[in-house]
Amino acid sequence: MTDLPPYANRLRAARERAGFSRESLSKQSGMALQHLEDLESFDEELLMTVTLAQLAALGQLIHVEPTELLADNPGTRRPESRIAPEGIAELIRGRLRARGIPLEELEDEIGWELDRVLEDPATLFEFNADGLRDICDALGVDWLRALPDAVG
Numbered sequence: 735m736t737d738l739p740p741y742a743n744r745l746r747a748a749r750e751r752a753g754f755s756r757e758s759l760s761k762q763s764g765m766a767l768q769h770l771e772d773l774e775s776f777d778e779e780l781l782m783t784v785t786l787a788q789l790a791a792l793g794q795l796i797h798v799e800p801t802e803l804l805a806d807n808p809g810t811r812r813p814e815s816r817i818a819p820e821g822i823a824e825l826i827r828g829r830l831r832a833r834g835i836p837l838e839e840l841e842d843e844i845g846w847e848l849d850r851v852l853e854d855p856a857t858l859f860e861f862n863a864d865g866l867r868d869i870c871d872a873l874g875v876d877w878l879r880a881l882p883d884a885v886g
Contacts, residue, residue: 741780744803745773745796752796762795780804786859786866786882793884800881804863810878817879819855825873826852844872 749759756774760767765788773779780803784792789800801812817825826848830840841848846865850857858866859882870877 739777739804739806739808741777741803742774744808745780748796748798748803749774752798754796759792759795763792765792781864781867782862784862786861786863789863790859790882790884797884799884800863801878804881805878812881812883813876813879815879817875819851819858819880822858822869822873822875822880823851823855825875826869829873840872844868 749756754762756767756770759765760770763770769783773784780789786800789803793800793803799812801810826840830837833840837849837852845868846861848869850860851869858869858880861869863877863881866880867877870880
């Protein structure tokens with residue numbers, strides 16, 4: 735795996751700024767303490783082991799936007815030009831029409847099943863950040879524009 739930005743350190747620092755111990759955040763979030771410890775210890779965990787919805791809820795608790803945790807450069811703010819899950823679904827449909835290919839072929843290229851997103855765009859937030867990045871990269875969209883806001 736290539737070098738990742740220090741996602742784990744960003745999460746830990748945000749938790750500490752918000753005044754939470756790992757134990758108290760575990761209780762408040764409903765996340766297992768061991769999982770939270772892994773999120774704060776291994777950079778790839780934040781990309782691969784929580785859904786976007788969980789990330790948004792965690793962000794609300796610790797007062798940080800998912801963009802601030804996951805952007806390549808520290809201090810990156812949420813892009814003003816956002817794209818909602820419905821917009822991603824429309825881009826997928828447009829890509830299918832433009833290329834004249836079946837959904838399964840696009841899914842194979844991207845590496846993620848997309849049928850649920852086309853049926854109910856809100857299910858995009860059931861993906862992890864790695865999935866969102868792969869989908870957006872394939873669609874030519876800055877994935878940070880599609881990250882959810884911290885819930886709240």
